[in-house]
Amino acid sequence: KSTEQGFKTLIKPSSKSIKAHYRKLADICDQNKNAPTKALIARLNPMIRGWANYYSTVVSKEIFKEMDNRLWKRLWRWANRRHPNKSKTWVREKYFPNVKETRNWILNDGEYILNQHSDVPIIRHIKVKGNKSPYDGDWTYWSSRIGKHPGMRKEVTTLLKRQKNKCATCGVNFRPKDLIEVDHIIPGSKGGNDTYKNKQLLDRHCHDFKTAKDLKTVNH
Structure with a gap:
């Protein structure tokens, strides 16, 4: 991109990344x-949020809109194929009902609502200041860098370093204010042990979804 000072490099998600992300959603x-609609939303939301957050510091606004549009077309086909004998109006009212304080034509069941790539704000990257310290409060950053932090459990800092400061399910980078929870990959009810190999860190949303899935499996 040309500017008055010369040329400015614009970084965007690569075509390969865009195609791979859409393929996963499809x-x-x-x-x-x-x-059920809520089950599909629960699978899609972490993927959407993770990918959009990852590219939220580059030029992604138009790409996010395009991805939302492509996914909507896919979901519209998904909904219509489930009810081939129903009218388009019926399908819309069942799967894309208007929800207060949200835009129209977004997949939801009245309780669970699909995330939108374009809802993630674009935040330009800010260079880290030279006075950064392990005592500056950014415990997720330093735990993932050196595997320890004053006041944090060794279990958490070890897992943060192993996972490179990312949720094991959605791949989103943890932030200091996030609700991070230790999860047993194989639940104790299925014979899972309490070793580090059987543990992972998840954000609250991903942990709730996995726990519900584990309980459903146990009850069947």
């Missing part, structure tokens, strides 16, 4: 053809 739709 696969989730295909794998959940008969699943």
Whole structure:
């Protein structure tokens, strides 16, 4: 991009990344053809949030809108194929009902609402200041860098370093204010042990979803 001072490099998500992300979203739709709406949303939301957050510091606004549009078309086909004998109006009212304080035509069941890539704000990257310190309050950053931090449990800092400060499910970078929870990959009810190999850090949303899935499996 040309500017008055010369040229400015604009960094955008690569075509490869865009295609791979959409393919993952499409696969989730295909794998959940008969699943309840909230189950599909629970699978899609972490993927959408993670990818959008990752590219929120580059030039992504138009790409986010394009991705939302492509996914909407996919979901519209998903909904119509479930009810081939129903009218388009019926399908819209069932799967894309108007919800107060949200935009129209967004997949929801009245309780669970699909995240939108374009809802993630674009935040330009700010260079880290030279006076950064392990005591500056950014415990997730320093834990992931050196595997320890004053006042934090060794278990958490070790897992943060191993996971490179990212949620094991959605891949989103943890922030100091996030609700981070230790999860047993194989639940104790299924014979899972309490070793580090069987533990991972998840954000609250991903942990709730995995726990519900684990309980459902146990009860069947």
